[in-house]
Amino acid sequence: MLTVEKAQDQHYVLVLWGPGAAWYPQLQRKKGVILSKAQISELAFPQKIALNAHSSLKSIFSSLPNIVYTGCAKCGLELEIDENRICKQCFSCLPFTVKKIYYRPALMTVVDGRHDVCIHVESKLIEKILLNISADCLNRAIVPSSEITYGMVVADLFHSLLAVSAEPCVLKIQSLFVSDENSYPLQQDFSLLDFYLDIVKQGADALL
Amino acid sequence: MAPVTSFEPHISHNKDGAIASAFRLRMVSVLGGLAVFLVSFLKCFGERTMAARDATSGSLSEESSALDLPSVCDIRDYVLQRPSQEANSEAFSSLEFHSLPCSSDVDPDTSNLNTEHNNSWASENFWLDPAVKGQSEKEEDDGLRKSLDRFYEMFGHPQPGSANPLSASVCKCLSQKITQLRGQESQKYALRSFQMARVIFNRHGCSVLQRHSRDTHFYPLEEGSTSLNDEKPNPGLSKDIIHFLLQQNVMKDL
Numbered sequence: 001m002l003t004v005e006k007a008q009d010q011h012y013v014l015v016l017w018g019p020g021a022a023w024y025p026q027l028q029r030k031k032g033v034i035l036s037k038a039q040i041s042e043l044a045f046p047q048k049i050a051l052n053a054h055s056s057l058k059s060i061f062s063s064l065p066n067i068v069y070t071g072c073a074k075c076g077l078e079l080e081i082d083e084n085r086i087c088k089q090c091f092s093c094l095p096f097t098v099k100k101i102y103y104r105p106a107l108m109t110v111v112d113g114r115h116d117v118c119i120h121v122e123s124k125l126i127e128k129i130l131l132n133i134s135a136d137c138l139n140r141a142i143v144p145s146s147e148i149t150y151g152m153v154v155a156d157l158f159h160s161l162l163a164v165s166a167e168p169c170v171l172k173i174q175s176l177f178v179s180d181e182n183s184y185p186l187q188q189d190f191s192l193l194d195f196y197l198d199i200v201k202q203g204a205d206a207l208l
Numbered sequence: 209m210a211p212v213t214s215f216e217p218h219i220s221h222n223k224d225g226a227i228a229s230a231f232r233l234r235m236v237s238v239l240g241g242l243a244v245f246l247v248s249f250l251k252c253f254g255e256r257t258m259a260a261r262d263a264t265s266g267s268l269s270e271e272s273s274a275l276d277l278p279s280v281c282d283i284r285d286y287v288l289q290r291p292s293q294e295a296n297s298e299a300f301s302s303l304e305f306h307s308l309p310c311s312s313d314v315d316p317d318t319s320n321l322n323t324e325h326n327n328s329w330a331s332e333n334f335w336l337d338p339a340v341k342g343q344s345e346k347e348e349d350d351g352l353r354k355s356l357d358r359f360y361e362m363f364g365h366p367q368p369g370s371a372n373p374l375s376a377s378v379c380k381c382l383s384q385k386i387t388q389l390r391g392q393e394s395q396k397y398a399l400r401s402f403q404m405a406r407v408i409f410n411r412h413g414c415s416v417l418q419r420h421s422r423d424t425h426f427y428p429l430e431e432g433s434t435s436l437n438d439e440k441p442n443p444g445l446s447k448d449i450i451h452f453l454l455q456q457n458v459m460k461d462l
Binding site for chain 2: 057058059061131132133134137142143148152153156159160161163165166167196197
């Protein structure tokens with residue numbers, strides 16, 4: 001296992017030589033991918049919808065219609081709704097006309113000690129965080145004899161994830177640095193690659 | 209001689225032309241000692257009903273134009289009632305998003321206000337009293353919380369009489385974990401994940417576990433998890449929890 005650590009905000013170049021040069025292809029593949037344990041403090045969606053520890057369960061549930069959109073089931077392009085409230089077709093995917101509801105991509109703010117970082121979260125990852133509950137079934141009852149819908153559970157999941165006292169989650173993050181000719185970072189973007197509940201280890205220990 | 213029916217409408221017009229009208233129907237028997245029935249109907253209209261009035265006025269003998277206002281509904285009752293109805297109903301379809309009540313959703317049987325009032329209901333800033341708003345939001349919040357907690361408990365246990373040993377084993381394992389997580393304030397998300405998994409397994413069975421348990425008998429966990437990742441996920445079921453259950457060997461005694 002190779003660990004590369006940045007010291008005191010200084011920027012250095014990692015030089016591989018000799019036998020170490022053989023590691024370059026593997027490092028290239030994993031470049032910029034980090035695994036981090038951090039607390040999620042906010043999820044910001046377009047149209048100024050920001051979910052955080054101050055958001056009540058009911059307000060999160062009420063905002064669900066505004067954090068989803070109708071898109072092409074093939075390419076994911078958001079489809080506009082015309083003045084007659086009819087969804088337009090995705091012309092580039094014709095004759096394929098199936099539509100799907102997606103979660104809007106969000107900007108996740110995570111806190112790790114004294115640092116906070118904004119991470120782009122795509123629709124698929126939001127769905128994974130929400131226990132694979134697709135945006136298509138938000139208004140569906142989970143059990144026919146009950147009034148509880150998948151949407152209510154989604155609101156509950158957001159609410160619990162963003163609670164003030166919430167345990168940090170394990171996040172796999174892709175970082176992308178844009179550097180100048182002196183390798184000084186000009187821009188730094190992060191996107192979420194995966195999300196884990198750190199319970200598998202907890203579970204094995206707890207029930208022994 | 210036939211019974212005579214007479215209508216005594218009391219019609220009022222407000223500035224928008226909507227009509228609030230009250231009808232009193234009286235049937236009078238002329239012969240044979242028939243009982244006299246007095247039935248009162250109060251009907252409220254939320255929209256223009258000129259056509260209806262025109263249609264019925266021909267058969268009405270307007271004996272009086274006295275103003276007879278129907279009973280007034282409290283706006284707050286309607287608005288407070290609305291969100292819980294939304295939670296239970298098809299609040300948003302695949303194409304239309306209704307985050308606010310709008311005039312087309314107004315139920316004329318529960319309101320007597322005209323279109324002007326309906327439009328003001330559609331404004332999210334229409335509240336009579338900020339304190340009332342805060343209190344009602346808290347009540348709705350508590351109500352939703354209680355409904356969810358009740359749901360996780362009620363549908364998280366196998367039906368009495370169902371003798372599926374795997375389901376019982378899975379339920380027992382998840383319940384143990386849920387009890388452990390319940391006491392930890394910082395583990396709410398994990399708790400909800402387990403509670404939801406228990407409902408889904410209870411509802412849909414444990415076939416996903418059976419499929420992957422066959423794989424893990426013959427392959428190391430890493431390769432088993434690759435096949436789990438390839439599979440289309442079940443809504444409400446986290447793969448982390450499936451991994452957890454496989455690690456607990458819930459199927460070892462079966």
